[in-house]
Amino acid sequence: MATVVKIVNRPAGWKRRSYLWGTMQGLGVTFGHLMRNWPRNLLGRRAQSDIVTLAYPEEKRPYPPRNRGLHRLMKRADGQVRCVACMMCPTACPAHCISIVPEESEDPRIEKRPRVFQIDELRCVVCGLCVEACPCDAIRMDTGIHAPPSTRRADAILDKEELLSRGELSVAVQAGEGLFWRERK
Amino acid sequence: MAGDRQAPPGPRANVKMVIDGQPHEFPAGLTILEACQRVGIVVPFFCWHPGLSAPAVCRQCLVEIKGFPKPIPSCYTPVADKMEISTNSPKVLDVRRQMLEFTLLNHPIDCPICDKAGECMLQKHYFDWDARFARNDGSKVRKAKVVDLGRHIVLDQERCILCTRCIRVCNEVARQADLVMAFRGDRQLLTVAPGRRLDNPYSLNTVDVCPVGALTAKDFRFSMRAWELWATPSVCPGCATGCNIEIHSARDVIRRLIPRPNPAVNKYWMCDEGRLTYRRVHQDRLVAPMVAGAPASWDAALGEAARLLASARDKSPSTLGVVLSTQMTNEDLFAFTRLAAEHLRTERVYLAGAPEGWCDDILVSADKNPNTTGAKLIGGLTLRTATDLKQDLETGVLTALLLVGEADAVGSLGSLQSLVVLTSHQGAPVAAAQVALPLAMWAEVDGSFTNRQGKVQRLHAAITPAGQARPGWAIAARLGQALGAAWRYANAKQVFSEACEKIMLMSGADWGKPEIPVQLRFANSRG
Numbered sequence: 001m002a003t004v005v006k007i008v009n010r011p012a013g014w015k016r017r018s019y020l021w022g023t024m025q026g027l028g029v030t031f032g033h034l035m036r037n038w039p040r041n042l043l044g045r046r047a048q049s050d051i052v053t054l055a056y057p058e059e060k061r062p063y064p065p066r067n068r069g070l071h072r073l074m075k076r077a078d079g080q081v082r083c084v085a086c087m088m089c090p091t092a093c094p095a096h097c098i099s100i101v102p103e104e105s106e107d108p109r110i111e112k113r114p115r116v117f118q119i120d121e122l123r124c125v126v127c128g129l130c131v132e133a134c135p136c137d138a139i140r141m142d143t144g145i146h147a148p149p150s151t152r153r154a155d156a157i158l159d160k161e162e163l164l165s166r167g168e169l170s171v172a173v174q175a176g177e178g179l180f181w182r183e184r185k
Numbered sequence: 186m187a188g189d190r191q192a193p194p195g196p197r198a199n200v201k202m203v204i205d206g207q208p209h210e211f212p213a214g215l216t217i218l219e220a221c222q223r224v225g226i227v228v229p230f231f232c233w234h235p236g237l238s239a240p241a242v243c244r245q246c247l248v249e250i251k252g253f254p255k256p257i258p259s260c261y262t263p264v265a266d267k268m269e270i271s272t273n274s275p276k277v278l279d280v281r282r283q284m285l286e287f288t289l290l291n292h293p294i295d296c297p298i299c300d301k302a303g304e305c306m307l308q309k310h311y312f313d314w315d316a317r318f319a320r321n322d323g324s325k326v327r328k329a330k331v332v333d334l335g336r337h338i339v340l341d342q343e344r345c346i347l348c349t350r351c352i353r354v355c356n357e358v359a360r361q362a363d364l365v366m367a368f369r370g371d372r373q374l375l376t377v378a379p380g381r382r383l384d385n386p387y388s389l390n391t392v393d394v395c396p397v398g399a400l401t402a403k404d405f406r407f408s409m410r411a412w413e414l415w416a417t418p419s420v421c422p423g424c425a426t427g428c429n430i431e432i433h434s435a436r437d438v439i440r441r442l443i444p445r446p447n448p449a450v451n452k453y454w455m456c457d458e459g460r461l462t463y464r465r466v467h468q469d470r471l472v473a474p475m476v477a478g479a480p481a482s483w484d485a486a487l488g489e490a491a492r493l494l495a496s497a498r499d500k501s502p503s504t505l506g507v508v509l510s511t512q513m514t515n516e517d518l519f520a521f522t523r524l525a526a527e528h529l530r531t532e533r534v535y536l537a538g539a540p541e542g543w544c545d546d547i548l549v550s551a552d553k554n555p556n557t558t559g560a561k562l563i564g565g566l567t568l569r570t571a572t573d574l575k576q577d578l579e580t581g582v583l584t585a586l587l588l589v590g591e592a593d594a595v596g597s598l599g600s601l602q603s604l605v606v607l608t609s610h611q612g613a614p615v616a617a618a619q620v621a622l623p624l625a626m627w628a629e630v631d632g633s634f635t636n637r638q639g640k641v642q643r644l645h646a647a648i649t650p651a652g653q654a655r656p657g658w659a660i661a662a663r664l665g666q667a668l669g670a671a672w673r674y675a676n677a678k679q680v681f682s683e684a685c686e687k688i689m690l691m692s693g694a695d696w697g698k699p700e701i702p703v704q705l706r707f708a709n710s711r712g
Contacts, residue, residue, distance in 0.1 A: 084297055084298045086298060091207050091410070111407075
């Protein structure tokens with residue numbers, strides 16, 4: 001196929017040939033926005049201005065109310081982890097981000113507990129299925145804390161201690177605690 | 186075995202009967218439950234087990250028989266001519282639910298921490314036949330949670346549904362009355378017989394047959410949930426019996442071995458010792474080829490091994506020995522026998538293996554090697570014994586040795602000029618060898634063992650080999666190529682087919698269909 005050369009002549013007239021007029025027109029648009037928004041901003045009526053950007057990090061856009069945030073592990077009354085290592089959450093997890101190594105507890109009423117409980121927050125897709133699956137109210141995603149930035153992948157893997165550090169006492173009744181639940185009225 | 190009901194002698198007539206409105210014909214002597222299973226009709230049960238006697242204690246398999254005033258346990262009642270049975274009438278479904286409710290009355294619903302969850306018969310029957318909320322508001326009868334019954338077993342008395350399967354396993358399979366029931370009614374509990382412990386060599390079978398999570402193995406307890414495991418059919422490498430097993434593994438770690446029913450070999454059982462053979466797969470493995478005690482690449486190690494063997498062969502083939510192990514698969518043995526005959530040109534092929542151990546007349550055989558029969562078939566009559574090897578090492582007849590597989594009975598290796606070792610484990614031979622090559626183990630390879638009955642049984646790879654370990658036949662083929670062989674093998678099946686062609690006593694053996702690991706998540710109850 002033969003190469004076709006199309007010759008585009010430079011536009012005629014100094015206005016278009018110097019691009020000066022076009023530049024002035026563009027600056028005029030910018031200046032117009034400035035004139036419209038600057039006084040409103042000064043008077044504290046930013047909402048009425050055309051400005052859509054935020055002055056991050058001084059200003060932050062609030063997260064929606066259903067934001068989940070980092071996981072946490074809830075505690076029993078004596079501060080022990082509520083989790084019984086039943087493996088419901090890693091089974092339900094679509095991202096395979098939870099790894100649990102169970103161990104036997106000396107307390108015969110607890111029997112089983114996690115020795116290792118790790119969540120890879122880089123893999124987590126924040127779907128909340130682990131919370132849905134948990135039969136013990138042991139894992140929650142209600143901290144609202146955004147996953148912190150890290151320079152190493154290993155830093156994004158939260159271990160049991162870190163997950164427990166945000167944990168609180170859960171009032172949900174767990175098996176082995178006192179009487180049958182229907183008698184606890 | 187004691188659990189089998191032997192058919193009465195003499196000619197047996199067939200009986201004609203009706204199940205759920207459909208006419209069927211069965212041989213006499215069958216129970217109704219077995220008859221239903223034959224035609225694919227599901228009747229739930231807890232206490233019945235195909236390998237054990239039927240005491241009909243759980244009453245879960247009740248069916249209606251026309252003309253009988255009450256529902257009848259189908260596991261206990263033989264089929265009879267002109268019988269009309271209903272397995273799905275409203276009355277049967279109702280008593281089925283009632284029995285299930287009765288069983289669940291004092292069952293602690295602690296499925297989240299129960300090892301059996303996911304393969305539990307009670308869970309399955311509940312979801313299949315009941316699936317309603319409990320009507321019982323009262324508190325449950327509490328019993329002991331962690332009862333140490335023996336070397337391998339922990340009992341949770343609350344979870345026990347009193348089906349007596351474990352008692353019958355002890356009585357009928359292990360022939361030791363270790364377990365008994367104590368007390369009556371809702372206080373009834375399973376316990377060891379006075380003055381005894383559950384220490385018989387078949388005690389872990391009680392964990393398999395337990396329909397719920399009452400009996401748990403100390404070895405497996407709380408380590409895994411059933412649905413995380415992948416099951417691969419294989420054969421136990423513990424002794425010459427060759428019990429059929431399922432390897433349960435997760436993420437390349439074997440977690441337990443359970444017996445796979447085979448009426449001709451192990452029925453439904455295997456011994457405790459065999460179940461723990463998997464531990465060695467993950468212990469002290471040789472993970473990389475070693476040349477003069479330092480890790481090397483496969484190419485370098487194979488080249489060095491071939492050089493050593495070739496120089497010994499060229500000097501004098503009669504001073505070069507090859508030691509094969511009865512722990513190896515048929516494929517490995519065949520490939521190495523071929524290598525020894527065609528390319529090392531030595532007649533000094535020895536057969537070694539693990540020393541003899543204890544045995545009984547149930548399953549355990551004294552020969553602790555899984556493939557002695559196969560090795561003798563493949564090696565032929567010229568094979569020398571471990572005693573010969575010891576003698577030849579002592580007298581200094583041998584100057585070079587190719588040691589393949591695990592062999593405990595090998596004598597002192599100090600007098601050798603060159604030693605090439607293929608093994609799966611660290612140890613004295615590896616330390617003494619010029620070249621050590623890592624060998625994949627039975628759970629990591631496709632292959633076959635020939636058991637003491639002469640049955641050729643398939644192994645399937647359940648996990649990937651440790652480190653850089655490779656199957657023996659593949660190493661033999663590479664060594665052969667380095668020594669100038671024209672033959673090469675692409676997979677174990679090729680080696681097996683060739684072995685079946687060339688070895689008369691193996692002809693007709695079937696490689697079988699390929700099996701891949703199945704996740705137990707989709708495998709339902711194993712009870």
